[in-house]
Amino acid sequence: MSKISLRNIVKKYPNAEHCSVSDFNLDIEEGEFIVLVGPSGCGKSTTLRMIAGLEDITSGEFILDGEVVNNVSSKDRDIAMVFQSYALYPHMSVRENVGYGLKLRNYPAETTKKQVDEISKDLFLTQYLERKPKELSGGQRQRVALGRAMVRTPKLYLMDEPLSNLDAKLRTTTRSEISRMHRAKGAITIYVTHDQVEAMTMADRIVLMSMGEVQQIGSPKELFTNPKNCFVATFMGMPSMNLIEGSYKAGNFSCDSFTIAVSDTDKKILDDAGYDGKSLFLGARSSAIRSGKKYEEAFPNSCFETTAMNVEYLGDSVNVFFNAEPNNLFVGTLGTGEREVEVDEKVTLVLDNTKLHFFDSETEESIKYTINQVK
C-alpha cells in the first residue's frame, strides 16, 4: 500500500468558473522525490497547498499512511515545508527560526539545540546562528528555510519553488544540496517548480500539469522520450521540441516546405493507427536535427533545405534557428564537432527519423505513446 494517495482531488474556489485543480490522482511510494511542474497558474502550487492543509480540498481524498486527512489541520499532518518566499520569521534569529518547529512540539531545549547545531553545520550556517534573517544574503536565507524543514523528520517534505529567488549559479548548487538531503532523510518530498530543468534533474517522478489538469506522470526519462501529448513534448526539454504541422501518406510526411520519409517502424505504427492520408504533427527534438555529409548519407530520405536565422553559442554546442521556406521554424542543437553554421547561410538539414514523434492534429495526443509504454 502506498504511503500517500491523492484520489480525485478537486479544487474549486468559490465564485470561480473553472476548477483550479481537477481530478488529480497520484500514489506516492516511500522515499520518492516527486516534482510537480507546469507553467504558472497550472494548479501545481494549489495542489501542494492542499497537501499541506493550507487550502481546503473541495472534493476527493488525501490519504496519508492509510488515513484520510482532508480535515486534519496542517500542524497535525506531520509535514515540513519550504516556501518560495522562505517565510523566515523576521523577529527571530536563525537559531530560533530553525528550532521553532521543535519548540512548538515541546522538544527539550537540549535536543532542540543539538539538532539545530547539527543541521546548521550541514548547511554551513553555524556562524550565522545568532543573526536575524534580514542580515543574511539570499542564499543564506534559502539555506535557513531549508534547515527549518530539515531539522525535523516529518512524513513528508513540501517545497514550493524554493530556488526561484536564487541566481542561476546558486540554484545549481542548492539543487544538488536538496537532492543530497533527500537521500539522507529518505522521506517523501513533493517539490513544485515551473522550471523543467529542476524537474528533470531532481525528480524520481514528474507530474506535469497544465490548466489544472495532470498531463503526464512519469520518470524524467519517460516524459522526455515518450511525451503523452504536444504540451508535454514542448514543455520538457530545452530548447523546446519542434512541432511541424503536415500530413502523412504512404510512409512520407509532408508539410508545405518539405517531404521526408518516416522510419519503417513509424510507418507501421502510423498505418496501423489509420493515419494514412491524415494530417498530424511531427515532433522533432533539436537533437534529432543534424547537418553534414555523414548524416545526409545516413538518412538520405529526410533531408531538406533551410536558411540559418540566428545562432546561439553555448560552448559545447550551438543552437541554430533555421527557417524552412515558407515558414517552418526549427531549432537544432549542433555539436561543435559538426559543421559551423553562419547566419543567412543555406543549410541542408537532416532529420534523424528514428527519433521522431507524431501527434494527432485534433487531440494533440501522441500516436506512439501507448506503443512506447508497452515497450
Add this chain to the structure above:
Amino acid sequence: MENTMKLNPARKTKSLNRNFLMRNMGLIASYTFLIVMAIIIIYPILLTIMSAFNVSNTLYSTSFFPENFSFTENFKSLFNDTAYLSWYTNTFLLSIVTMVLSTVIVVVSGFVYSRYRYASRKSALMSLLIIQIVPSGSGLIALYAMASSIGIYSSENATLYTYIFMTLIYTALGTTMNTLLMKGYYDSIPRDLDESAKIDGATQLQIFTEILLPLVKPMIVVIAIFCFLGPIGDIIMPKFLIASMSSDSKTLAVGLMGLINDIKDSNYNVFAAGAVLAAIPPVLVFYKFQDYIVGGLTSGGVKG
C-alpha cells in the same frame, strides 16, 4: 557656453562667484525662514515655562525672564489652592485605562479582519468605515441624556461611574479608524509567515502571539499612543459630561480651563505651572516614540 568658459578662465571664476552668492542667498533665506518659524513655535512655550517659575503680584509681566524667580512657589499654590492633583490622577487614569482597552480591542480585531475570511467580514469593515464618518461629538446629547436617565449622575459614586462611562465612549470612538489602520498593518505582513508557523505546528493563538504580535509592535505602539493622548487632550466630552460636578472630579483640561477663566482669584503663573506639569508626560511619550509615530503616520497616511 561650455567652450567659452574653458577658453576664458577669468569669466569662469566670475560666473562661479555670482553663482555661489546666489546659491547662498537661497540658503540664507531658507535658514532665516526655518529659524523664524522655530522662534514662533518655541517662544510661547518658553514663555509659559518661565512664567511657571515667576512669582508676581501684578496681573502682567513685561519681562521674558522671571522677575521674581521661585522654583516651587507656583507649584505649591497649585497643589494647595486647587484640586490639581486629583485632576491629574483623574486624567491619567482615564487615559491609561482607555489606552489599554482600545489597544487590546484594536490589536485583536485587526488580526481577525486581516487573517480570517468569513461571510460578514466585508460588512463589518464597511460599517467601521461608515461609523467613523459620523463626527464624534454628534452623539453627545444622547450620551448625556443616557447617562442621566440610567442614574449615573444621581448615584453615590457619580464621579466613578461618569469616568467609566467616558472611558467606554473613548474606547468605542478610538477603535474605528485605528482598527482599520491596524488591519492594514497586519495585511502588510506576508501570510506565508502564518502558514509557515502553522506547518511548524503552531496553533492559531500561537501564530497570533508568537509570530504576528512581535511583528506589528510598531503599530501597536502608535495606536497605544494615539489612544493615550486622545482623552488627555479632549476637553469637549469632559466639559459637557462632568461640568456640573465638584472640582475634585474634573480632568486637567476642564480644571485648567476653569483656572484661566477665573483669572481674578487665581493667577497666570499658577496656571503656567499647571500647564507645564500637564504637558510633561505627553511630550515625553511623544519624543520617546517619535520614530514610531512618524513611521505609523506615513505608512498609514501615504497609503490613504
Add this chain to the structure above:
Amino acid sequence: MSQRFIFWLSMVVPGSGHMLLRRVRETLFGYSLLALEILVFIQFVLPNFRLLAVEQPNGKITIGAERFVDDSFLIMVGSTLGGLMLLMFIAFHYAFARDAKDVKRQIDVNGYAITFTEKVRGLSHEIVPNLITAPKFILLFVFAFLPAIVSIIVAFTNYKRPVLPPAFLLEWKGLSNFERLFTNERAAAAFQETLVWTMTWTFCASALTIVLGTVLAVVANNKRIRGKKFFRTIYILPWAVPAFLTILVFQLFFSKVGGMNTMVIPFFTGNEYDVSTAIGFFLNADYAKITIILIQAWLGFPYVFILVTGVLQTIPDDLYEASSIDGGNAWSNFFDITLPLILISVAPVFITQFTFNFNNVTIVYMLGEATVQTIGSIYKPLDTISSLGFRLMMDAKYNEAAVYTLIASTVVGAIVLYTWIKAGAFKNEEVM
C-alpha cells in the same frame, strides 16, 4: 410547492418552510425564534412605540403619556432600539427564508439536502471571528451608533431646559427647529453669517496649515540645510503638547495683559506697554478671527510637516538627477517633481484637514469663551456650525444643538463619503 412559495412562507413564519420540507430541527428553531420575537414585541417594542406619540388634551403630541411616570428620553431610546430590533427580525426571517429555499432547491436538484449538523459545522468557522469582534461592535453600537441616531431624533423635539424628562414630557416639534433658521429674520441672518464664517474658517485654517507644513518640510529637507534633526524636534512640539494647553496659553498670550501686548509688540514698536492702549485680540471680532486661524495653523502644521517629510524621503534621488540632465533647475524641480509627488500621496490627508477643521470644536469653543457676544446677536463672533452645536448643548438647548450637529454631520459625512467613493475606497481591496 415552489421555491418561491417556501421562501415567502418562511419570510412570514420562520420555520414553516422547513416544516413542509420535514426538517425538524430547523422548524423548531424557527418557531422558537418566532415565539421570542413575539415576546420581545409585546414586552418591549410595542409599549415603547405606543408611547412614542401621545396626543394630549391640549392637542400637543408628546413622547410619553404622563409626567414623572414616563421618561420621554428613555421612550425615545427604547423606540429606536425597538425599530432596530424589527429590522433585525426581518433579517432573521430573511435568513430562514433563504435557507428554506436553498434546502428546497437542493432537494429538487439532488433529491437530498445537507443535514442540519453539516450546516452547523459549515457555519462554525464563522462563529469565532464574529465572537472575537463582538465586544467592539457592542461598544460602538451603544456609544456611537445609538447616540447618533437618538441625537438626530432630538432635533425634532422641544428638548431644552427647562423641559427635561422625566419632570416634563418632550413634545414633537416637527421641522420647526430647522424652519426657524430660515424663516425667523434674526436667526436666519445670524445663521447665514455663521455659515460664511464656518466656510472661511475651514478653508483658511486648513489651507494655511497645509501650505505652512508643506513649505517648511520642503525647505527643511533641502540637502544643504544642516540641523534637520534639530528643526524637526522643534517643529513637532505643537503636536506633542496637548492642544487644550496651547490654546489656553494663546488665549492669555493674546489677551490685553498677555505676552503679545507686554513683550512682542513693544519689542517691535519700541513703545512701552500700556494697558489702556493694549489690543484685546479676542475682543474685536476681526482680530479674533485672524488670530484663531493663525493659532490653528500653529497647532496643525506639524502633522502636515511630518507627513510631507515622509513623502519627500520616498522620492528617489535619481528623479532629480534625471531632471538635472534634462536641464531642470530648483524651481522646475519643485513644481514638476516634488509638488506633484507630494500631492498624489497626501491629497486624501489634506481632505481630512478640511473635515477636521470644519468639525474642530475644541479650539473654536475654547477661544470663543474669551470673545464677547456682540450686542443684539445670538451668536459669538467665532461660532462655527459645529462649535455652536456644542455651545448650545452646554446651555442645555439640546434641540437647537441637535439641529446644528445634524447639519454639521451631514456636511462632513457627505464630503467624506464623496471623496471615498471618488477614490474607490469601497472597491479597493487595500482598504477592505
